Amino acid sequence: MTNPVIPGMHPDPSVCRVGEDYYLVCSSFEYFPGIPVFHSRDLVNWTQIGNALTRPSQLLLTAETPSSAGIYAPTLRHHDGRFWLIVTSVSHGGGNMIFTATDPAGPWSDPIPLPAVGGIDPDLAWDDEGNCWCTVAGVSQYRVDPTSGETFGEPRRLWSGTPGAKAPEAPHLYRIGDHWYLMIAEGGTERGHGVSIARGPSPQGPFEPCPANPILSHRSTDEPVQNTGHADLVQGPDGSWWMVFLGVRPGGGTPGWHVLGRETFLAPVSWVDGWPVVGDLVSAPASEFSDHDDFEDSDLRPCWISPRDRSEQHCTTKDRAGWLTLHARGSTMDDPAVVFVGRRQQHLSCTARTLIDPAAGSGGLAVRFDEEHHYEIEAGSGEVRVIARVGPLRTIVAARPAAGPLVLSVRVEEARELRDARSGPDTISFSVEEPDGTVTVLAALDGRYLSTEVAGGFTGRVIGVYAATGTVHFDWFDYQQGS
Template identity: 75%
Template sequence: MSDLTPIPVVAGFHPDPSVCRAGDDYYLVCSSFEYFPGVPVFHSRDLVHWTQIGNALERPSQLRLSADTPSSAGVYAPTLRHHDGRFWLIVTVVADGGGNMLFTATDPAGPWSDPIRLPGVSGIDPDLAWDDDGTCWCTVAGVGQVRIDPRTGETFGEPHELWSGTPGAAAPEAPHLYRIGEYWYLLIAEGGTERGHGVSIARGPAPDGPFEPCPGNPILTHRSTTHPVQNTGHADLVQAADGSWWMVLLGVRPGGGTPGWHVLGRETFLAPVTWVDGWPVVGELVSGVPNGSNRDDFDLAELQACWISLRSRPADLCTTKERAGWLTLRARGASLDEPDVTFLGRRPQHLRWRARTMIDPAQGRGGLAVRLDEGHHYEIEAGDGQVQVVARVGSVRTVVAEHPAPAGPLVLAVQTDEPLPPHGPRAAPDALSFGVETEAGALTVLASLDGRYLSTEVAGGFTGRVVGMYAATGAVHFDWFDYEARP
């Protein structure tokens, strides 16, 4: 990976960004798929430095994902807008009869309303735009459109098709509609969310068209280039208070040999936009500022906003209130192979990082895991006087290493390292090393595993790695969790 690789402004598994401005403040949301709480919400004053201020869907009344919700299903492609003094969030929930839903808030940090369901809006990737007379237009992937009442969810008239991108290009999706100057602009992603991804745009005299495509489409793509950021697409535009224009978009940072593996998921990048002859011209990606360490001593009654669980988070299975200063996880599913395992994780945000936790497994078994989905995860597990490293790749589950566990609480660790051999065209993006920390703070590595098997190119799907703690049997207690970037 080149030292010149642009750094995401919101790094790690934060795909499908949507952004809006309210005064001097910017707010951004991303897809969350099978994780709960859903839709992380970020705040910035400059579009470069972002801080997570909450999660929009944090109550079961807002989001119910069952154990039958597949990985990479769940919450797709939110659009966030500020209109008429309120914030409006529209998403698609793919699973459990969800469909398209709309939420509102006066403060983007929350609380957000319970869902307004949109049974008359079909498709995914919904967008909201208002015209001068207050009519609200909902546009979805495909690209189709229907008028709605955003306060009730009622639709008006029949859905109609709009401009659907470049002829022959796959998957016209992620539409966003804007009134800019004398035109209405329709921004879409096309080409699929893999290496062929790109952004195209059209304009017309009214929100329902007719639309003429930009002669320079795609206005952004890194397909068939050696750019270190690939899969660029699913963009949204925002105008700054000074009149300048900017685009947020998703991209990936593949590493290793051929075909290149991205392991952090799709991340949020930023680019400047200028206007030439009434069309947007996208500049080079702007580097964000990498986040540093993050430690949680579990001293607070409520968990930090960065923590996510699988599909739900019952309070009786995940709490900091049972044992003061400790996180307690109670087992439900028996391992990371199970969709309902009790798991609490966070998104890694660096290509090289280390995570550590102090675990007390006296009342059960549990550990520290790096997860992509039920069929692709590595973990180090403690209990019954033993520590073991487990690898699950596809249909194969293997105990890679075993080691006697010291009495009492112990520190488990995982870190990303340089890839294992072979190198060259077949090189992996990284290795994941699992071990136990000694009282002196040294790491005894029990196993180093090939990182390519925890990548989207191997596992498929739309998510990225998540690192965190889990319980396999009984009750497991964690005194602290520490995440830090490595050089």
């Protein structure tokens, strides 16, 4: 089935429609460039058209920015001929800020700070009088001037969800028919996650909760998609209603490990007695995905991301034509300053391969969760080796002599059968392909240690290339769904 509609680490989706075009953004955390922007005509097939935050003046993350910090929960809206993007930066005192653009593919403006607006998960909504309301997790609300960041009056507390439910967050405010609807996530972003909604006569309420709350939750079910929540509503040109939301696909035995992070899912919405009713996840024939990058363009495609920053000084396609060149800065994948360029792992089974020339340094192909949880195959100094970092433990799993340009590969294979309740979700295998065509599997590692349930945090796996010492060149990168 084609769900998730945007697989891999694409959480906290927010969507808006302009005419027959839909646009969607997601959280990006410690990765740069920040906030991926997608376009679709049918809500099922999405294409990344850019990233909203592409300049240090928009997004400043340093080596002190922890993994799973950075950019949280954007809301995307279109109003008065302009796109508005409001988001929270939880690093370096960034707080809440607004960006604007006339074209969602960019460029986006520098930030408009909202220094008086506390909290996370900000939302924007305009009423018929032109007032702009910013609602944040908690749930509280401010009247703001989105062009200047000025606030008016004190924040007002609103409906905060089911009594006793933790973490009321991800508020979105809508005018639909005669009512204002306030939709929130609650229960925490783990297995208890859900979506609830209330309605009232004005943006400020008072709000009455839907008697069928939560309107979406997979808690305490055997559904293959879990942790469903943090949703947004959108109406199609034909009057139909839809919900995008995050969820995870845990695998293996108990407690279940999800490795791709939180992904974006889609479900239809109907209305009964003035309340939204969420239908089953959309399904459609699935197609095999593949992507190959020869690094022929002067700029990297928008799917490529790096921890915290990416400068042309350390990462460029201009030093050697048709190659991606990385100049080392950090020493290993343990280092927050490592030069790493990757793409989100988007499929439960996949294979990634790259041709590396390590003649002037060392580097390789890595599966990254964070600085303390990653596996990689590294070439340099006449040797190729597989390295595993899990929490405080770091070890060279396997090594063998190898020289000259060679192909490194990583294969992720989803576990189809459980050996017992402790079975992991997948196996990650590392191979080297030498110039004479010889393929050697150096190691096969348990994938559970690169999962949210082990590593913690809010992110998922990213597969990519890195430089550990000196200068390393990569001729191409290939990613294939399946194993």
